[in-house]
Amino acid sequence: MATSETANSPPARATPARTRRALPRAERRNQLIRATIKCVAKKGLAATTMADITTEAGLSTGIVNLHFKTKELLLVETLRFVTDEYKQGFDKIFVDKNSADLEIVRAIVNYDFSPQIVNRNKLAVWFAFLGEVKARPIYQKICARHDNDINQQLGALFASLLKRSGNHSVDVELIASGYSALTDGLWLDILLSPRRTSTAIAREVAWQYVSGIIN
Amino acid sequence: MATSETANSPPARATPARTRRALPRAERRNQLIRATIKCVAKKGLAATTMADITTEAGLSTGIVNLHFKTKELLLVETLRFVTDEYKQGFDKIFVDKNSADLEIVRAIVNYDFSPQIVNRNKLAVWFAFLGEVKARPIYQKICARHDNDINQQLGALFASLLKRSGNHSVDVELIASGYSALTDGLWLDILLSPRRTSTAIAREVAWQYVSGIIN
DNA sequence: TCCCTGAATGAATGATCATTCATTTGTTCT
DNA sequence: AGAACAAATGAATGATCATTCATTCAGGGA
Structure with missing residues (x-):
């Protein structure tokens, strides 16, 4: 129970505090798509913002534009x-x-x-x-x-x-x-x-x- | 054919130029709902703006808030x-x-x-x-x-x-x-x-x- | 005809949001 | 190790949009 964590919360690691790690392109894209699914399911297509998605993924503001160019392409x-x-x-x-x-x-x-x-x-x-x-x-x-x-x-x-x-x-x-x-x-x-x-x-x-x- | 007009285009009247006319509450509301249906069908729920709706209805900016209080209530x-x-x-x-x-x-x-x-x-x-x-x-x-x-x-x-x-x-x-x-x-x-x-x-x-x- | 009421207007406001990019940080190769 | 590269960050920007409200105007009653 102590080690359980919600799917997309920032990993509670024993090591330092929230390292940022470069991931293969495909993996990051998948992570962002998964976060998008969660957000769209919860808030709907109309109300889902970039901030919702990046927060859900535990990543920073510009990450979607880096990997998908625009919000629309991510969708x-x-x-x-x-x-x-x-x-x-x-x-x-x-x-x-x-x-x-x-x-x-x-x-x-x-x-x-x-x-x-x-x-x-x-x-x-x-x-x-x-x-x-x-x-x-x-x-x-x-x-x-x-x-x-x-x-x-x-x-x-x-x-x-x-x-x-x-x-x-x-x-x-x-x-x-x-x-x-x-x-x-x-x-x-x-x-x-x-x-x-x-x-x-x-x-x-x-x-x-x-x-x-x-x- | 000469007198036909599209459902929500501003009435092309012979008289002056686009008079503004007070309408019974129920009629205005219906007109706005009809405009909303058109807009949502064309642009989708996400992309339909208040301006789209009021333009489609041939009315002014504040009209929705006057009759429905908020956009959400109109929807x-x-x-x-x-x-x-x-x-x-x-x-x-x-x-x-x-x-x-x-x-x-x-x-x-x-x-x-x-x-x-x-x-x-x-x-x-x-x-x-x-x-x-x-x-x-x-x-x-x-x-x-x-x-x-x-x-x-x-x-x-x-x-x-x-x-x-x-x-x-x-x-x-x-x-x-x-x-x-x-x-x-x-x-x-x-x-x-x-x-x-x-x-x-x-x-x-x-x-x-x-x-x-x-x- | 002249008010008076309330419907309608639309410029102004402030909030929200996608996107940018200079900077930081991790990774890899020599 | 350290240089070179790539990934990631997040403050700043500018665009879009819903809502407000002071003002305008139409229609009906006296």
Whole structure:
């Protein structure tokens, strides 16, 4: 307990007092992105200031401009970070399992409602950016590309799954869009009222949708 | 055509040059809310300034503070305006039709994807506020209450519908939550990439979900 | 017609904030 | 060790913005 510390508080080291240490570029950038996620989740996109971010990271005023040039570029990288993270876990499901399509679908539903994904901070950041897509072409582009990638992979998966079961009467594109929309909506529900829509219930709703399709 | 004018441009009158006219409180407030919707849709919640709003409304600097006290209060009233407007149309469906439950469900799906609701400006505003719910308790409260109301009415409707068909094996709460989440997700898709997800497709996906339930 | 009331105006104010850059400090190479 | 380089700092700057309030003006009652 004595050695525990909050994620981004300045390290309470035994040695001198708060040394400043040069870090590889990539590591500093990651640290700043993480701090940004925390701040945006807590204060929202509109109210998050550079001072909030650098304080959260335990660093100095000019550090963001040094590593990202401008605040806006940091925000864009933060959005990319969040989408890339989701995509990595998503792709892993396809690679890991060379098992049956049905197993993959099951794994995706579990992934979408795993603690890794259903995390109020990350959800808040994701929807904060989505809330600005109409106004900011760059956010729109990143989010749309992300959604598109996911949908294409889901479409192929559903196609393979339904061909196997001899069902040709349904449009896989529609089903993939439906599943994506449903999960987005369920995440939003969880963000909005975590009491009412628990993760378990959301997973059940998503699973019901999927099993309604494949039976 | 000669007399047409954009909604909020300063009235191009034949008389003098831009008279200033006192308006009933409620009318001015509505005018400012409408201007806010336009601005938030165009520039986003974060970047919308008081000057943007008053310019859009064709009024002077201090007008918002006169009618809403602060910018934040104007934003809250704008959110309420958007949710109330949806709710009014929604309630009307229940009142208008004393017809079969199935007809009501059909009307709701049509309503949710009618031009009145699927309007990129209003969708942008709705999601702009949703994007800030984690950070702003007042937005969270308004949005959560709205979603809750809708869900309760939908739950009752589905219950009545399924009782009639003798189906007792399904949880109506789950179905209502699912439908709400699905529509939210579909709206988001439309906002994000209007090309890919057309309104017609979205309606079809929503209707597929519903008919999967009631059969 | 002439007040009187309150709606509307907009210049001025002060607070907030992103960005800059001269200086400090850590790291690496010889 | 110490020179050379790069990373990090943070006080200073200038821009942006919400809010204030003294003044202007429209409309209705006497």
